[in-house]
Amino acid sequence: MDFGRSTNKDTFIPTSSMGDIAFLLLIFFMVTTIFREETGLPVELPRAEAGEEVNRELVSNIYINRVGQISIDDRLLQVKHVRDIIGQKINENPQLIVAFKTDTYTDYGVVSDVMEELKEVNAVRVFFNNDIESLPGLKY
Numbered sequence: 001m002d003f004g005r006s007t008n009k010d011t012f013i014p015t016s017s018m019g020d021i022a023f024l025l026l027i028f029f030m031v032t033t034i035f036r037e038e039t040g041l042p043v044e045l046p047r048a049e050a051g052e053e054v055n056r057e058l059v060s061n062i063y064i065n066r067v068g069q070i071s072i073d074d075r076l077l078q079v080k081h082v083r084d085i086i087g088q089k090i091n092e093n094p095q096l097i098v099a100f101k102t103d104t105y106t107d108y109g110v111v112s113d114v115m116e117e118l119k120e121v122n123a124v125r126v127f128f129n130n131d132i133e134s135l136p137g138l139k140y
Contacts, residue, residue, distance in 0.1 A: 059098075060097070062098060062101070065102075065106065066106055070110070079117060080117075083121050086123050098123050098127070099127045100127065
């Protein structure tokens with residue numbers, strides 16, 4: 001005699017509320033998470049009150065285009081000649097301001113090389129201005 005019931009029991013995990021649970025967990029973590037703004041170092045940058053007019057004789061322009069050509073006061077030259085030309089100009093006028101005007105896509109290595117040459121002749125008054133529209137005498 002067989003007294004046992006023969007019922008088929010399938011194992012079933014209800015997943016219909018799984019999306020609701022995931023959504024509630026997402027909202028819970030979004031509400032309880034604290035986003036900290038990075039503090040970094042406190043730096044107060046100077047603001048210019050007004051532009052200052054400078055005599056053109058005090059400024060020497062160095063143009064560098066995107067292919068690395070260098071021009072000082074409308075003369076094409078190589079990096080190794082920057083030291084001689086700017087050194088001569090600083091000897092004539094110790095208050096000389098060197099203005100860099102570079103293309104947006106200029107290789108920074110070229111700018112760095114020119115800066116090293118300027119350091120050699122103690123040209124410490126340097127002004128940077130990017131996004132030039134045209135470089136006289138230079139072709140892209």
